[in-house]
Structures are given as structure tokens and as C-alpha cells.
Amino acid sequence: MPRSVTYRVQQIGTIRTPYQDSAPYQPVDADEVDCHIALNDEYVDGLNELGRFSYIYVLYYAHRVAAHLDMKVSPPWAGGKEVGVFSSRSPVRPNPIGLSVVRIKRIHQNRIYTSGLDVFDRTPLLDIKPYIRDLDSKIDANYGWIEDMNGLAHLILHIKGIPHDY
Amino acid sequence: MPRSVTYRVQQIGTIRTPYQDSAPYQPVDADEVDCHIALNDEYVDGLNELGRFSYIYVLYYAHRVAAHLDMKVSPPWAGGKEVGVFSSRSPVRPNPIGLSVVRIKRIHQNRIYTSGLDVFDRTPLLDIKPYIRDLDSKIDANYGWIEDMNGLAHLILHIKGIPHDY
Numbered sequence: 001m002p003r004s005v006t007y008r009v010q011q012i013g014t015i016r017t018p019y020q021d022s023a024p025y026q027p028v029d030a031d032e033v034d035c036h037i038a039l040n041d042e043y044v045d046g047l048n049e050l051g052r053f054s055y056i057y058v059l060y061y062a063h064r065v066a067a068h069l070d071m072k073v074s075p076p077w078a079g080g081k082e083v084g085v086f087s088s089r090s091p092v093r094p095n096p097i098g099l100s101v102v103r104i105k106r107i108h109q110n111r112i113y114t115s116g117l118d119v120f121d122r123t124p125l126l127d128i129k130p131y132i133r134d135l136d137s138k139i140d141a142n143y144g145w146i147e148d149m150n151g152l153a154h155l156i157l158h159i160k161g162i163p164h165d166y
Numbered sequence: 167m168p169r170s171v172t173y174r175v176q177q178i179g180t181i182r183t184p185y186q187d188s189a190p191y192q193p194v195d196a197d198e199v200d201c202h203i204a205l206n207d208e209y210v211d212g213l214n215e216l217g218r219f220s221y222i223y224v225l226y227y228a229h230r231v232a233a234h235l236d237m238k239v240s241p242p243w244a245g246g247k248e249v250g251v252f253s254s255r256s257p258v259r260p261n262p263i264g265l266s267v268v269r270i271k272r273i274h275q276n277r278i279y280t281s282g283l284d285v286f287d288r289t290p291l292l293d294i295k296p297y298i299r300d301l302d303s304k305i306d307a308n309y310g311w312i313e314d315m316n317g318l319a320h321l322i323l324h325i326k327g328i329p330h331d332y
Binding site: 005006007008009010011012043044045046047048049050052053054055056057059061063071072082083084085086087088089093094095097099101124126127128129130131132133134135136137138139140141142143144145146147156 | 175176210211219227229238255292294295298299
């Protein structure tokens with residue numbers, strides 16, 4: 001019989017993005033998107049040597065999720081296909097912890113400027129971790145059930161939030 | 167002035183590993199390590215289509231962390247070098263949320279059998295997300311500050327927890 005316990009996590013900073021009322025589905029790796037993470041001052045010493053990494057993981061609490069939790073979800077770009085919530089990156093999940101891989105542009109004091117972060121402005125930051133080649137970059141990874149969909153290449157643009165006009 | 171808010175997260179399952187009192191630093195991709203995730207029954211429908219993915223992210227709460235939180239850490243394999251906690255994957259961090267990329271071996275009912283998970287037995291599960299090629303596999307990622315260390319290839323074995331005798 002599995003136990004169910006709750007734990008407390010705390011906001012350690014704030015993610016700033018241009019997205020006030022809608023956000024892309026996934027990080028947009030475009031230099032013109034103005035995103036940064038403002039880490040609370042007491043944690044700044046924890047950034048030592050972070051700028052050496054090309055990519056980081058950003059963990060955040062999806063605080064604006066209001067939708068009803070359902071074990072089946074239908075991603076907006078999936079043409080009505082339903083899959084289990086754990087087979088999706090939907091923010092509506094048992095623990096609304098979001099995860100994005102972003103590129104570091106530069107770090108200045110408590111601010112980490114990154115490639116596009118796919119979250120609403122002022123999303124609470126929970127953690128930053130280095131993305132380490134070999135450990136995290138799985139070159140034999142697949143697309144799972146997304147491979148069934150027609151027009152995979154086109155879909156990848158949607159999933160990655162890359163603007164396109166076809 | 168950044169706000170600091172706390173949020174509740176809940177255990178949604180239990181990670182079972184052979185590690186009772188010590189665990190490898192990172193996931194060991196060895197078929198012989200017997201690891202599985204036992205998801206609480208009420209979430210089983212959320213696993214639909216998950217088995218199609220070759221890799222998943224596993225998020226967990228590092229519940230056995232007892233060490234004092236410090237903004238500077240010295241990873242056990244780093245020969246005494248100190249770096250910021252966010253430049254490390256140390257479980258002793260402001261929010262002790264762990265993240266591992268593992269390969270799915272098979273799924274049976276509420277159990278997901280995976281490649282080696284680098285956590286203590288009975289670690290509380292917080293989330294499972296699909297690892298999606300392109301979105302998560304960054305082939306231009308680097309090793310950050312780890313590249314400064316002598317014997318990088320050797321270190322990678324330590325970081326990845328691959329057994330070796332030199």
C-alpha cells in the first residue's frame with residue numbers, strides 16, 4: 001500500500017518572460033525573446049560556475065494552472081488525440097512542476113538571461129540544475145506516441161514553439 | 167523585492183531501488199540494476215502511451231537529505247573543487263527535488279521498470295514526464311566547469327556512475 005505524503009517547496013526566484021496571458025507550449029530558442037530568471041538574493045552564491053554550462057534545467061511551479069486535473073489529456077497541437085498525463089508535458093498534472101531546458105545567454109549578479117522560457121511572467125522558480133552532456137543528452141531518444149501523428153516534422157515546430165506559416 | 171511563497175507537492179508513487187544506504191551519484195544505465203517506479207493506483211490511467219517513449223524524466227523528493235544547506239558544494243568526484251549548488255546536481259539544495267533521465271524497460275500495470283535510478287529505495291515520486299527527442303536532447307551541450315578537471319573521460323564514468331577499475 002503506497003503512502004501519500006506532502007512536502008513543502010519554496011519559491012527561490014522569479015521567472016520573467018513577455019508572456020502575460022498566453023505562453024508557447026515549449027521553449028522557443030530565439031535570441032529576441034527577452035527572458036530572465038531573477039534569483040532571490042540569498043542564493044546568489046549558488047550560481048558560482050553556472051555560466052560555464054551551455055544549457056540548464058529550470059524547474060518551476062506552474063502557479064497559474066486552474067484547469068481540472070484529469071489523467072487523460074489532449075495536447076493542443078495533437079489533433080484531438082488523448083494520452084495519459086504522464087505521457088504529456090501538460091502543466092495540469094498531479095504536481096504542477098514544470099521543467100524546461102534552456103540555453104544560458106549571460107549571468108549578471110542574480111539574473112540569468114536565457115533562451116525562450118515557455119512560462120507566464122512571474123512564474124515561481126523552484127530549482128536550477130546544470131544540463132550535462134552525456135548524462136542528459138540522449139541521442140537515441142525518440143518521440144514516443146508523437147511519431148504516430150501525420151506530419152511529424154511540422155508537429156515538432158509546434159511542440160518546440162517555433163514560429164512557422166504553413 | 168522577490169516574494170517567497172511555499173507550495174505543497176505530494177508523493178504520487180514510490181521509487182524502488184537496491185540502494186538502502188548508499189546510492190550512485192547518477193543513473194547507471196545497466197540492465198542488471200533492478201529498479202522500478204510504483205505509481206499510486208489512482209494515477210495509473212495517466213500512464214497511457216508512456217511506454218512508447220524510450221526515455222523519461224523522473225522527478226522525486228530527496229527525502230533522506232540531512233546535510234546542512236550550503237550555497238557552495240564540492241561534488242564527491244570533483245577532487246575538492248567547490249562550485250555553486252546550482253552548478254551541481256547535489257541533492258542538498260534549496261528545494262531537494264531530484265531529476266533523473268532513465269530508459270523505460272517495460273510497464274506493467276502501475277509499475278514502470280527502468281534503467282538504473284540513482285536514488286535510495288522508497289524515494290517519493292513527484293512526477294514523470296516524457297523525454298522528447300529534439301526538445302530535450304541538446305547535442306551541442308557541454309560539460310561546464312567539469313571540462314577544467316583532469317581526466318574528463320574518467321570523470322564522466324564517475325558522474326554517470328559507471329563501474330570502472332582505474
